[in-house]
Amino acid sequence: MIYMDYNATTPVHPDVLEALLPYYRQAFGNPSSIHWAGRMVKGALEEAREKVAALVGCDPVEVVFTSCGSEADNMAVKGVAAALRGKGNHIVTTAVEHPAVTNACLYLESNGFEITRLRVDRRGALNLDELEAAINEKTILVSTMFANNETGVIFPVTEIAEIAARRGVYFHCDAVQAVGKVPVDCRGMGIRLLALSGHKLGAPKGIGALIVRKGVKLHPLLHGGSQERNRRAGTENVAGIVALGKACEMAGAEMAAEAARLKSLRDRLESGILALFPDAQLNGHPENRLPTTANISFPGLEADSLLLNLDLAGIAASSGSACSSGTLKSSPVLAAMGVEPPLARGSVRFSLGRENSESDVDFVLDVLPGIIERLRGQQ
Ligand SMILES: Cc1ncc(COP(=O)(O)O)c(C=O)c1O
Missing domain, CATH: 3.40.640.10 (Type I PLP-dependent aspartate aminotransferase-like (Major domain))
Incomplete structure (x- = not known):
């Protein structure tokens, strides 16, 4: 998990x-x-x-x-x-x-x-x-x-x-x-x-x-x-x-070292995803960000299906979109940033912390292509 x-x-x-x-x-x-x-x-x-x-x-x-x-x-x-x-x-x-x-x-x-x-x-x-x-x-x-x-x-x-x-x-x-x-x-x-x-x-x-x-x-x-x-x-x-x-x-004692460690993991995840899916888009300032957080839009996909499939593979991530009464509502944060609704609906947030390791990142990068290929094939 x-x-x-x-x-x-x-x-x-x-x-x-x-x-x-x-x-x-x-x-x-x-x-x-x-x-x-x-x-x-x-x-x-x-x-x-x-x-x-x-x-x-x-x-x-x-x-x-x-x-x-x-x-x-x-x-x-x-x-x-x-x-x-x-x-x-x-x-x-x-x-x-x-x-x-x-x-x-x-x-x-x-x-x-x-x-x-x-x-x-x-x-x-x-x-x-x-x-x-x-x-x-x-x-x-x-x-x-x-x-x-x-x-x-x-x-x-x-x-x-x-x-x-x-x-x-x-x-x-x-x-x-x-x-x-x-x-x-x-x-x-x-x-x-x-x-x-x-x-x-x-x-x-x-x-x-x-x-x-x-x-x-x-x-x-x-x-x-x-x-x-x-x-x-x-x-x-x-x-x-x-x-x-x-x-x-x-x-206080661990912040500097932990922030550097997590930033390198987050960057590995982020650049890995953007290399695998050139049409994916990073939401938010490229540098001026928490070292732990990556919010990425996958055009043409619904975040909920993606998250469900990640969950089936044992990966817990989240999205800014909320599903209420059957309609996917875009995140107000992404909407305020001017991210177009179809992109916002396909946005997934990965937020890393103490128990994450390089092998976790590599596992996500391993399973993501299969999931996205399958979801795109179903459209
Ligand atoms: C920016 C921000 N403010 C406030 C809260 C609310 O904190 P709590 O869950 O402790 O009520 C959260 C929780 O997600 C948050 O992310």
């Missing part, structure tokens, strides 16, 4: 699992309890906060643990909207965001906010002059991703942050696909709010974080107890938090 869908989720790293298990067994306390059982876990929580902060370049007090990346994105977008409503009702985002941001913005739009969605070019890149021009006196937030989940395209986050800061507007960055894969530095890059998710970097599902830099005004999404300095109510997911801390610590 070959797994090449790491942008969807990652297996829990064995060392991370090892680190979290005691927090389901002997260290089961509630961190808010003042007795020994509570004290046993309080320290672990703060240690994990320090590890997350170290990976993304912020202070530990600026880390707010959430249940996932989607919650962190919602908290940033809706939380700023609620806190700054009196100042303005305009948000600038992009046409290629994850639904966690897109749908939070749609919700706000139906409640009186104005949303500007910046276009991207054919390679998925933003035009920063358009960002500059979109900001007006009612703008309270710029929200863009760090790296795109479908194409891996990386936005110029430092420049975006600089423009937002110069115009006196908060910048929220959805860095769910970037953290652990490429360097992310809230301080150095000027990011005021940043979302991340544990299950994308070897921690389990059910844990994420929003970095809220000092001075940022934000209303909570969840009201209740005073956990997370009153910013996110609810008894903490201690085991998940410990796991996220461990995963961040490991990512």
